[in-house]
Amino acid sequence: xxxxxxxxxxxxxxxxxxxxxxxxxxxxxxxxxxxxxxxxxxxxxxxxxxxxxxxxxxxxxxxxxxxxxxxxxxxxxxxxxxxxxxxxxxxxxxxxxxxxxxxxxxxxxxxxxxxxxxxxxxxxxxxxxxxxxxxxxxxxxxxxxxxxxxxxxxxxxxxxxxxxxxxxxxxxxxxxxxxxxxxxxxxxxxxxxxxxxxxxxxxxxxxxxxxxxxxxxxxxxxxxxxxxxxxxxxxxxxxxxxxxxxxxxxxxxxxxxxxxxxxxxxxxxxxxxxx
Ligand code: PGA
Numbered sequence: 001x002x003x004x005x006x007x008x009x010x011x012x013x014x015x016x017x018x019x020x021x022x023x024x025x026x027x028x029x030x031x032x033x034x035x036x037x038x039x040x041x042x043x044x045x046x047x048x049x050x051x052x053x054x055x056x057x058x059x060x061x062x063x064x065x066x067x068x069x070x071x072x073x074x075x076x077x078x079x080x081x082x083x084x085x086x087x088x089x090x091x092x093x094x095x096x097x098x099x100x101x102x103x104x105x106x107x108x109x110x111x112x113x114x115x116x117x118x119x120x121x122x123x124x125x126x127x128x129x130x131x132x133x134x135x136x137x138x139x140x141x142x143x144x145x146x147x148x149x150x151x152x153x154x155x156x157x158x159x160x161x162x163x164x165x166x167x168x169x170x171x172x173x174x175x176x177x178x179x180x181x182x183x184x185x186x187x188x189x190x191x192x193x194x195x196x197x198x199x200x201x202x203x204x205x206x207x208x209x210x211x212x213x214x215x216x217x218x219x220x221x222x223x224x225x226x227x228x229x230x231x232x233x234x235x236x237x238x239x240x241x242x243x244x245x246x247x248x249x250x251x252x253x254x255x256x257x258x259x260x261x262x263x264x265x266x267x268x269x270x271x272x273x274x275x
Contacts, residue, residue, distance in 0.1 A: 019223065019225050019247050020053070020055050020225070020247075021053065021054045021055065021268050021269070022054065022057075022248030022249075023056050023248050023249055023261075024056070024059070024108070024142060024181075024183075024227065024248070024250045025057075025059065025255035026058075026059040026113070026250065026251075027040075028061070028115070028252065029061050030253075030256065031061055031064075031256070032064060034067045037060050037061065037064040037067060038070070038071040041060070041068050041071050041072055042071050044077060044258055044261055045071075045072060045075035045076070047258050047259070047262035047265070048262070048265060049076065053269055053272075054265060054272075056076065057078040057079060057080060057140075057142075058077060058078075058079050059081065059110050059142075061082075062081060062082060062083065062096055065079065065100075065106065069104040069106065079107070080101060080107055080108030080109050080110065080139065080140075081110065082113070083110065083111070084096055084097065084098045084101060084109050085098070087129075087133075088133060088137075098134065098139065101139070102139070106139070107139055108139060108142055108181075109130070109134045109139050109142065110144065111127055111134065111141050111142065111144065112124075112127035112131075112143060114144065114146060114187045114190055115190075118187075124164065124167040125167070127143070127168045128167060128169070128170040131143055131170075131172060131180070132170065132171075132172055135176045135179060135180070140180070141179075141181070142250070143165075143180055143182055145161055145164045145165055145168070145182060145183070145208070146164075146184055146185040146187050146190075146230070147160045147187065147188075148187045148188065149188055150186070150188050150200075154207065158210070161204070161207060161208060161211060162211045165208070165211055166211075169215075174217070175220075177212065177224055178219075178220050178223035178224050180224060180225075181224075181225045182225070182227070183226075183228075184201070184208060184226060184227070185229040185230050185250065186200075186204070189230030190229070190230045191231065191252070192230070193231065194236070195231040195232055195233070195240060196228075198239040198240050201240055201243075202243040202246065205226050205228070208226050208245075209245050225247040226245060226246065226247055227247055227248040227249055228240050228250065229249065229252065232250070232252070233254040233260065234264050234267070237263075237264045237268065238271060241272065242271055247272075248272075249264065249268065251264060
Protein backbone atom coordinates (compact mmCIF):
# COMPACT_ATOMS: atom_id res chain seq x y z
CA UNK A 1 0.00 0.00 0.00
CA UNK A 2 1.10 3.57 -0.56
CA UNK A 3 1.29 6.00 2.32
CA UNK A 4 -2.22 7.21 1.72
CA UNK A 5 -3.48 3.62 1.90
CA UNK A 6 -4.34 3.56 -1.76
CA UNK A 7 -2.97 0.97 -4.11
CA UNK A 8 -3.72 3.18 -7.09
CA UNK A 9 -0.68 5.20 -8.10
CA UNK A 10 -2.63 8.10 -9.43
CA UNK A 11 -2.13 11.80 -9.04
CA UNK A 12 -4.74 14.48 -8.93
CA UNK A 13 -4.46 17.10 -11.67
CA UNK A 14 -7.15 19.73 -12.04
CA UNK A 15 -9.71 17.38 -10.54
CA UNK A 16 -8.77 14.55 -12.92
CA UNK A 17 -7.09 11.43 -11.57
CA UNK A 18 -4.22 10.30 -13.75
CA UNK A 19 -1.77 7.44 -13.59
CA UNK A 20 1.52 8.73 -12.27
CA UNK A 21 4.15 8.67 -15.02
CA UNK A 22 7.22 6.51 -14.45
CA UNK A 23 10.87 6.70 -15.47
CA UNK A 24 12.99 3.74 -14.37
CA UNK A 25 16.58 2.77 -15.09
CA UNK A 26 18.34 -0.54 -14.84
CA UNK A 27 22.12 -0.58 -14.77
CA UNK A 28 22.10 -4.33 -15.42
CA UNK A 29 25.67 -5.43 -14.65
CA UNK A 30 27.32 -2.45 -16.33
CA UNK A 31 28.23 -0.31 -13.31
CA UNK A 32 29.56 -2.59 -10.60
CA UNK A 33 31.93 -0.69 -8.34
CA UNK A 34 30.89 1.30 -5.31
CA UNK A 35 32.57 4.49 -6.50
CA UNK A 36 31.16 4.45 -10.02
CA UNK A 37 27.66 3.43 -8.98
CA UNK A 38 27.35 6.01 -6.21
CA UNK A 39 28.83 8.77 -8.36
CA UNK A 40 26.33 7.98 -11.09
CA UNK A 41 23.21 7.91 -8.92
CA UNK A 42 24.25 11.11 -7.16
CA UNK A 43 24.51 12.76 -10.56
CA UNK A 44 21.04 11.45 -11.44
CA UNK A 45 19.61 12.74 -8.18
CA UNK A 46 21.07 16.16 -8.90
CA UNK A 47 19.37 16.47 -12.27
CA UNK A 48 16.11 14.98 -11.02
CA UNK A 49 15.18 17.61 -8.47
CA UNK A 50 11.67 19.07 -8.51
CA UNK A 51 10.34 16.26 -10.63
CA UNK A 52 7.92 14.81 -8.10
CA UNK A 53 5.25 14.44 -10.74
CA UNK A 54 7.21 11.49 -12.13
CA UNK A 55 7.87 8.26 -10.21
CA UNK A 56 11.57 7.50 -10.58
CA UNK A 57 13.55 4.43 -9.64
CA UNK A 58 16.93 2.87 -10.36
CA UNK A 59 17.96 -0.75 -10.31
CA UNK A 60 21.69 -0.83 -9.56
CA UNK A 61 23.86 -3.83 -10.16
CA UNK A 62 22.90 -6.13 -7.26
CA UNK A 63 26.30 -6.05 -5.57
CA UNK A 64 26.12 -2.28 -5.04
CA UNK A 65 22.53 -1.84 -3.88
CA UNK A 66 23.58 -0.88 -0.36
CA UNK A 67 25.97 1.97 -1.26
CA UNK A 68 23.47 3.18 -3.86
CA UNK A 69 20.76 3.18 -1.19
CA UNK A 70 23.02 5.34 0.99
CA UNK A 71 23.86 7.66 -1.88
CA UNK A 72 20.20 8.19 -2.74
CA UNK A 73 19.14 9.02 0.82
CA UNK A 74 17.14 12.24 0.86
CA UNK A 75 16.72 12.21 -2.91
CA UNK A 76 13.53 11.81 -4.84
CA UNK A 77 14.74 8.68 -6.67
CA UNK A 78 13.64 5.28 -5.40
CA UNK A 79 15.67 2.13 -5.84
CA UNK A 80 15.28 -1.60 -5.77
CA UNK A 81 16.58 -4.90 -7.07
CA UNK A 82 16.93 -6.18 -10.63
CA UNK A 83 15.98 -9.62 -9.36
CA UNK A 84 15.07 -11.33 -6.11
CA UNK A 85 14.79 -14.84 -4.83
CA UNK A 86 11.29 -16.28 -5.21
CA UNK A 87 11.64 -17.31 -1.56
CA UNK A 88 11.86 -14.89 1.29
CA UNK A 89 14.27 -16.69 3.56
CA UNK A 90 15.99 -20.06 3.89
CA UNK A 91 18.36 -22.48 2.23
CA UNK A 92 18.62 -20.84 -1.21
CA UNK A 93 22.33 -20.42 -1.76
CA UNK A 94 23.34 -17.49 -3.91
CA UNK A 95 19.97 -15.77 -4.03
CA UNK A 96 19.18 -12.22 -2.92
CA UNK A 97 16.29 -12.04 -0.46
CA UNK A 98 13.62 -9.39 -0.63
CA UNK A 99 14.21 -9.00 3.12
CA UNK A 100 17.56 -7.34 2.37
CA UNK A 101 16.04 -5.01 -0.21
CA UNK A 102 13.34 -3.96 2.24
CA UNK A 103 15.90 -3.48 5.01
CA UNK A 104 17.89 -1.12 2.78
CA UNK A 105 14.78 0.91 1.98
CA UNK A 106 14.20 -0.48 -1.52
CA UNK A 107 10.73 -0.10 -2.96
CA UNK A 108 10.77 -1.66 -6.44
CA UNK A 109 11.70 -5.09 -7.78
CA UNK A 110 12.37 -5.86 -11.43
CA UNK A 111 10.96 -9.25 -12.33
CA UNK A 112 11.34 -11.47 -15.37
CA UNK A 113 13.64 -9.39 -17.54
CA UNK A 114 14.32 -11.07 -20.90
CA UNK A 115 17.96 -11.60 -19.95
CA UNK A 116 16.91 -13.49 -16.83
CA UNK A 117 14.58 -15.66 -18.86
CA UNK A 118 16.92 -16.35 -21.74
CA UNK A 119 20.33 -16.49 -20.13
CA UNK A 120 19.38 -17.76 -16.67
CA UNK A 121 16.38 -19.87 -17.67
CA UNK A 122 13.93 -18.15 -15.40
CA UNK A 123 10.44 -19.58 -15.96
CA UNK A 124 7.04 -17.93 -15.85
CA UNK A 125 6.26 -19.96 -12.72
CA UNK A 126 9.26 -18.44 -10.98
CA UNK A 127 8.28 -15.01 -12.23
CA UNK A 128 4.86 -15.59 -10.71
CA UNK A 129 6.35 -16.48 -7.30
CA UNK A 130 8.54 -13.37 -7.37
CA UNK A 131 5.63 -11.13 -8.38
CA UNK A 132 3.45 -12.52 -5.61
CA UNK A 133 6.15 -12.21 -2.97
CA UNK A 134 6.94 -8.65 -3.99
CA UNK A 135 3.29 -7.66 -3.75
CA UNK A 136 2.82 -9.44 -0.43
CA UNK A 137 5.76 -7.48 0.94
CA UNK A 138 4.24 -4.20 -0.26
CA UNK A 139 6.91 -3.41 -2.87
CA UNK A 140 6.26 -2.52 -6.49
CA UNK A 141 6.95 -5.26 -9.00
CA UNK A 142 8.24 -3.99 -12.33
CA UNK A 143 7.10 -7.00 -14.31
CA UNK A 144 8.74 -7.37 -17.72
CA UNK A 145 6.79 -8.86 -20.61
CA UNK A 146 7.47 -8.91 -24.33
CA UNK A 147 7.48 -11.04 -27.44
CA UNK A 148 10.74 -12.50 -28.71
CA UNK A 149 10.28 -11.66 -32.36
CA UNK A 150 8.42 -8.79 -33.93
CA UNK A 151 4.83 -9.95 -34.44
CA UNK A 152 2.91 -7.82 -36.90
CA UNK A 153 -0.18 -9.95 -36.44
CA UNK A 154 -1.92 -8.33 -33.47
CA UNK A 155 -3.76 -11.47 -32.42
CA UNK A 156 -0.52 -13.45 -32.28
CA UNK A 157 1.11 -10.67 -30.28
CA UNK A 158 -1.84 -10.59 -27.90
CA UNK A 159 -1.72 -14.37 -27.36
CA UNK A 160 1.96 -14.30 -26.42
CA UNK A 161 1.57 -11.37 -24.04
CA UNK A 162 -1.59 -12.77 -22.51
CA UNK A 163 0.11 -16.03 -21.63
CA UNK A 164 3.01 -14.13 -20.03
CA UNK A 165 0.86 -11.69 -18.09
CA UNK A 166 -1.75 -14.14 -16.83
CA UNK A 167 0.80 -16.77 -15.81
CA UNK A 168 2.96 -14.17 -14.06
CA UNK A 169 -0.04 -12.88 -12.11
CA UNK A 170 -1.48 -16.35 -11.48
CA UNK A 171 -3.49 -16.25 -8.27
CA UNK A 172 -2.45 -12.70 -7.33
CA UNK A 173 -5.48 -10.92 -5.85
CA UNK A 174 -6.97 -8.60 -8.46
CA UNK A 175 -6.99 -5.67 -6.02
CA UNK A 176 -3.17 -5.77 -6.11
CA UNK A 177 -2.88 -5.56 -9.89
CA UNK A 178 -2.80 -1.73 -9.96
CA UNK A 179 0.30 -1.82 -7.76
CA UNK A 180 2.25 -3.55 -10.54
CA UNK A 181 4.18 -1.64 -13.18
CA UNK A 182 4.06 -3.65 -16.39
CA UNK A 183 7.21 -3.08 -18.41
CA UNK A 184 6.61 -3.89 -22.06
CA UNK A 185 10.02 -4.88 -23.40
CA UNK A 186 9.94 -6.50 -26.82
CA UNK A 187 12.97 -8.77 -26.68
CA UNK A 188 13.93 -7.92 -30.27
CA UNK A 189 14.24 -4.21 -29.38
CA UNK A 190 16.47 -4.58 -26.30
CA UNK A 191 20.11 -3.54 -26.67
CA UNK A 192 19.63 -2.18 -30.18
CA UNK A 193 20.45 1.13 -31.82
CA UNK A 194 16.74 1.90 -32.19
CA UNK A 195 13.64 1.21 -30.11
CA UNK A 196 10.58 -0.51 -31.60
CA UNK A 197 8.61 1.95 -33.76
CA UNK A 198 6.30 4.14 -31.74
CA UNK A 199 3.19 2.99 -33.57
CA UNK A 200 3.97 -0.64 -32.74
CA UNK A 201 4.64 0.28 -29.10
CA UNK A 202 1.38 2.21 -28.84
CA UNK A 203 -0.60 -0.63 -30.35
CA UNK A 204 0.98 -3.12 -27.93
CA UNK A 205 0.28 -0.98 -24.88
CA UNK A 206 -3.38 -0.89 -25.94
CA UNK A 207 -3.29 -4.67 -26.27
CA UNK A 208 -1.75 -5.08 -22.80
CA UNK A 209 -4.38 -2.86 -21.19
CA UNK A 210 -7.04 -4.85 -23.01
CA UNK A 211 -5.58 -8.12 -21.66
CA UNK A 212 -5.73 -6.77 -18.11
CA UNK A 213 -9.23 -5.46 -18.68
CA UNK A 214 -10.51 -8.77 -20.03
CA UNK A 215 -8.97 -10.76 -17.19
CA UNK A 216 -9.51 -8.39 -14.26
CA UNK A 217 -12.15 -5.80 -15.30
CA UNK A 218 -11.84 -2.15 -16.18
CA UNK A 219 -10.73 -0.62 -12.88
CA UNK A 220 -7.39 -2.43 -12.54
CA UNK A 221 -6.80 -2.05 -16.28
CA UNK A 222 -7.25 1.70 -16.04
CA UNK A 223 -5.05 1.96 -12.95
CA UNK A 224 -2.09 -0.24 -13.88
CA UNK A 225 0.95 1.58 -15.28
CA UNK A 226 2.42 0.21 -18.51
CA UNK A 227 5.87 1.48 -19.45
CA UNK A 228 8.04 0.79 -22.46
CA UNK A 229 11.63 -0.46 -22.38
CA UNK A 230 14.03 -1.39 -25.17
CA UNK A 231 16.59 1.09 -26.53
CA UNK A 232 14.80 4.13 -25.15
CA UNK A 233 16.82 7.30 -25.72
CA UNK A 234 16.39 11.05 -25.46
CA UNK A 235 15.74 11.06 -29.20
CA UNK A 236 12.91 8.54 -29.35
CA UNK A 237 11.24 9.03 -25.96
CA UNK A 238 8.88 11.80 -27.08
CA UNK A 239 7.26 9.75 -29.80
CA UNK A 240 7.11 6.62 -27.67
CA UNK A 241 5.28 8.18 -24.77
CA UNK A 242 2.89 10.26 -26.88
CA UNK A 243 0.04 7.85 -26.33
CA UNK A 244 -2.34 7.59 -23.38
CA UNK A 245 -1.58 3.94 -22.74
CA UNK A 246 2.17 4.53 -22.38
CA UNK A 247 2.78 5.65 -18.81
CA UNK A 248 6.53 6.03 -18.96
CA UNK A 249 9.79 4.38 -19.89
CA UNK A 250 12.29 1.90 -18.59
CA UNK A 251 15.79 2.93 -19.64
CA UNK A 252 18.90 0.82 -20.13
CA UNK A 253 22.12 1.99 -21.77
CA UNK A 254 20.91 5.48 -22.61
CA UNK A 255 20.39 6.23 -18.93
CA UNK A 256 24.09 6.02 -18.13
CA UNK A 257 24.57 9.68 -19.00
CA UNK A 258 22.88 12.01 -16.47
CA UNK A 259 22.29 14.62 -19.19
CA UNK A 260 20.34 12.08 -21.27
CA UNK A 261 18.45 10.99 -18.18
CA UNK A 262 17.50 14.59 -17.45
CA UNK A 263 16.22 15.09 -20.97
CA UNK A 264 14.19 11.88 -20.89
CA UNK A 265 12.70 12.87 -17.55
CA UNK A 266 11.82 16.35 -18.82
CA UNK A 267 10.17 14.92 -21.91
CA UNK A 268 8.06 12.46 -19.93
CA UNK A 269 7.03 15.20 -17.55
CA UNK A 270 6.05 17.56 -20.34
CA UNK A 271 4.19 15.04 -22.48
CA UNK A 272 2.29 13.58 -19.53
CA UNK A 273 1.40 16.95 -18.03
CA UNK A 274 -2.28 17.21 -18.77
CA UNK A 275 -5.17 19.40 -17.75
P1 PGA B 1 18.42 -1.00 -23.38
O1 PGA B 1 17.91 -1.91 -22.18
O2 PGA B 1 17.74 0.34 -23.23
O3 PGA B 1 19.88 -0.93 -23.20
O4 PGA B 1 17.97 -1.67 -24.64
C1 PGA B 1 16.56 -1.90 -21.84
C2 PGA B 1 16.21 -3.03 -20.93
O5 PGA B 1 16.72 -4.15 -21.13
O6 PGA B 1 15.41 -2.81 -20.01
